[in-house]
Amino acid sequence: MKARVSGMPNGGNSQANMMKKIQEMQAQLEQKQAEIEATEFSASAGGGAVEVTVTGAHEIKAIDLKPEVVDPDDVEMLSDLIIAAANEAMKKADDAMEQAMGALKGGLGLPF
Numbered sequence: 001m002k003a004r005v006s007g008m009p010n011g012g013n014s015q016a017n018m019m020k021k022i023q024e025m026q027a028q029l030e031q032k033q034a035e036i037e038a039t040e041f042s043a044s045a046g047g048g049a050v051e052v053t054v055t056g057a058h059e060i061k062a063i064d065l066k067p068e069v070v071d072p073d074d075v076e077m078l079s080d081l082i083i084a085a086a087n088e089a090m091k092k093a094d095d096a097m098e099q100a101m102g103a104l105k106g107g108l109g110l111p112f
Contacts, residue, residue, distance in 0.1 A: 043088035045081040052085040
């Protein structure tokens with residue numbers, strides 16, 4: 001007759017299986033996070049006059065300006081458009097990361 005660990009069906013195999021699932025999930029999370037950090041996200045402001053591209057790691061990769069938006073007498077407006085486009089691009093990156101992480105974490109049924 002095999003000895004059973006009290007409170008653990010199958011002599012603790014379910015705990016070992018859970019640990020294996022957690023390790024697999026962690027590897028999947030890390031892989032997905034790296035993929036999203038390498039992905040580029042773009043957003044525009046001012047009807048497309050300013051476009052900012054960032055990575056999922058929040059690194060600005062490009063800022064494209066239409067010539068007509070560059071007005072030396074209204075630098076503040078240009079700054080506002082760049083900020084708005086950059087913030088929107090970063091929000092897209094954050095949303096993609098949150099969605100991917102939530103989907104993967106949901107597979108474990110853990111509340112984090």
